Amino acid sequence: MPEQECTEDMNDFSEDDRHIERLLASLVPRETRVSRDRVMFLAGQASAIAAQQSQRCGKKTRWIWPALTICSAGAGLLMGVVVAERHSFSGNPLVEAQHGRQVAADISKGVVAARIRNLGSAGTTAAAADSTALQPAAKREEIFEGGLSLSYDNPFGLLALRDRMLAENWDGDALAQVDDSPMRSGPPSEAEQPLGARKLLQRWIAEEGLNPH
Amino acid sequence: MGVTPERLAQLLDAHAAALELFAAQWTLAPADVVQEAFVDLARQPAAPDNVLAWLYRVVRNRAASEARSARRRKRRESAVAAGAGTWFRVTEEVDLDPQESAEALRDLPEALREVLVARIWGGLTFEQIGEVTETSLSTAFRRYEEAISLLRIRLNVPCPNKNVPKT
Numbered sequence: 001m002p003e004q005e006c007t008e009d010m011n012d013f014s015e016d017d018r019h020i021e022r023l024l025a026s027l028v029p030r031e032t033r034v035s036r037d038r039v040m041f042l043a044g045q046a047s048a049i050a051a052q053q054s055q056r057c058g059k060k061t062r063w064i065w066p067a068l069t070i071c072s073a074g075a076g077l078l079m080g081v082v083v084a085e086r087h088s089f090s091g092n093p094l095v096e097a098q099h100g101r102q103v104a105a106d107i108s109k110g111v112v113a114a115r116i117r118n119l120g121s122a123g124t125t126a127a128a129a130d131s132t133a134l135q136p137a138a139k140r141e142e143i144f145e146g147g148l149s150l151s152y153d154n155p156f157g158l159l160a161l162r163d164r165m166l167a168e169n170w171d172g173d174a175l176a177q178v179d180d181s182p183m184r185s186g187p188p189s190e191a192e193q194p195l196g197a198r199k200l201l202q203r204w205i206a207e208e209g210l211n212p213h
Numbered sequence: 214m215g216v217t218p219e220r221l222a223q224l225l226d227a228h229a230a231a232l233e234l235f236a237a238q239w240t241l242a243p244a245d246v247v248q249e250a251f252v253d254l255a256r257q258p259a260a261p262d263n264v265l266a267w268l269y270r271v272v273r274n275r276a277a278s279e280a281r282s283a284r285r286r287k288r289r290e291s292a293v294a295a296g297a298g299t300w301f302r303v304t305e306e307v308d309l310d311p312q313e314s315a316e317a318l319r320d321l322p323e324a325l326r327e328v329l330v331a332r333i334w335g336g337l338t339f340e341q342i343g344e345v346t347e348t349s350l351s352t353a354f355r356r357y358e359e360a361i362s363l364l365r366i367r368l369n370v371p372c373p374n375k376n377v378p379k380t
Contacts, residue, residue, distance in 0.1 A: 013358075016365060016370075017358070017361045017362070017365070019370065020361050020364055020365045020368075020370055021333065021361065023308050023309050023368075023370060024309070024314070024329075024333050024364070025333050025334075026308060026309065027301040027302075027309060027311060027314055027334075028301060028302045028304065029230040029231055029233065029234040029300065029301060029302070029334055030230070030233075030234075030299055030300060030301060030302050031230065031302070032229040032230040032233050032244065032247070033233065033243075033244035034225070034229045034233065034244045034247050034248050034251075035248075036222070036225055036226070036229075038248070039221075039225055039248050039251050039252065040218065040221070040222060040225075042248070042252045042255075043218070043221055043251060043252050043254070043255030043256075044218065044255070046252050046253075046255050046256040047215060047255045047256060049256075050215075050256045050257075050258065054258060
């Protein structure tokens with residue numbers, strides 16, 4: 001007879017009921033017909049088969065995580081290459097200007113040589129002129145007068161120009177437009193004319209005191 | 214880690230007879246059901262937390278499944294009736310008649326009988342019985358109490374203190 005559990009209900013078990021319990025517990029179940037040897041043999045067999053099956057599953061599943069890691073690393077590398085390629089070919093429009101429109105167009109096509117012809121009396125060196133042939137971006141860096149470069153390989157040149165333009169309150173529209181208001185009595189004077197990219201660069205080079213090549 | 218062979222042999226020696234009695238409530242072949250339960254236990258990758266309750270639950274499910282798959286109900290009932298007298302050993306020490314007791318147990322409702330057998334001969338606690346029968350501890354105890362009361366009436370067991378004068 002198992003030990004009594006500590007419950008309130010069990011304490012209310014009557015003496016009669018406990019007597020019945022004792023009498024029933026005195027009955028012994030018949031001898032088991034289960035063959036001990038057969039059970040141990042079958043149990044050992046089942047245990048060995050189960051162990052083999054779990055080993056086979058373990059071998060298959062062992063490669064899942066490394067395979068997933070390699071695939072995700074490969075996907076990350078591929079994405080990185082795609083992003084890098086996009087960046088190198090992406091347009092970086094400066095501003096449009098009367099004379100700078102060609103420059104911007106060239107830049108937007110990914111051309112390294114932001115060639116500005118007739119930049120000034122400093123002139124372009126033959127090497128610079130020759131080297132300003134249109135090239136695909138990221139192939140070479142083009143340096144022209146005053147050490148300024150307008151190329152994708154040196155985005156800082158473009159950024160510096162932009163900063164300068166902002167500092168001088170250079171309105172992009174002014175760069176792009178000529179004031180051809182019908183109210184004007186005549187063509188704007190040279191001082192009134194909006195600066196194009198070429199003229200701005202000329203002025204900048206002069207102010208910085210940069211030596212042309 | 215699974216059950217070791219030594220532990221399995223120990224469980225077999227200690228509980229096979231009681232498990233067979235438990236399975237005999239439903240099936241004509243309780244020995245087969247108990248054997249399969251032990252083989253299932255050996256197959257487990259990890260030993261169950263409560264091995265005894267696990268065995269009783271597996272035996273119960275298998276035995277009940279065997280009973281449901283019996284083709285002809287009449288044949289099953291007559292066979293069970295024929296086998297009822299062999300649930301318990303016939304010994305001289307017992308105060309109850311084994312045959313009569315087995316018949317009385319067979320007449321109990323199934324829900325009450327399984328609790329009684331698991332408790333008295335299986336040695337399970339009421340919590341374990343609740344797990345096996347998928348009921349609460351209090352339900353298991355209530356059913357046990359009811360089974361005892363019905364058997365007391367059925368077996369007509371006299372009260373042990375009946376003749377003691379009241380003071």
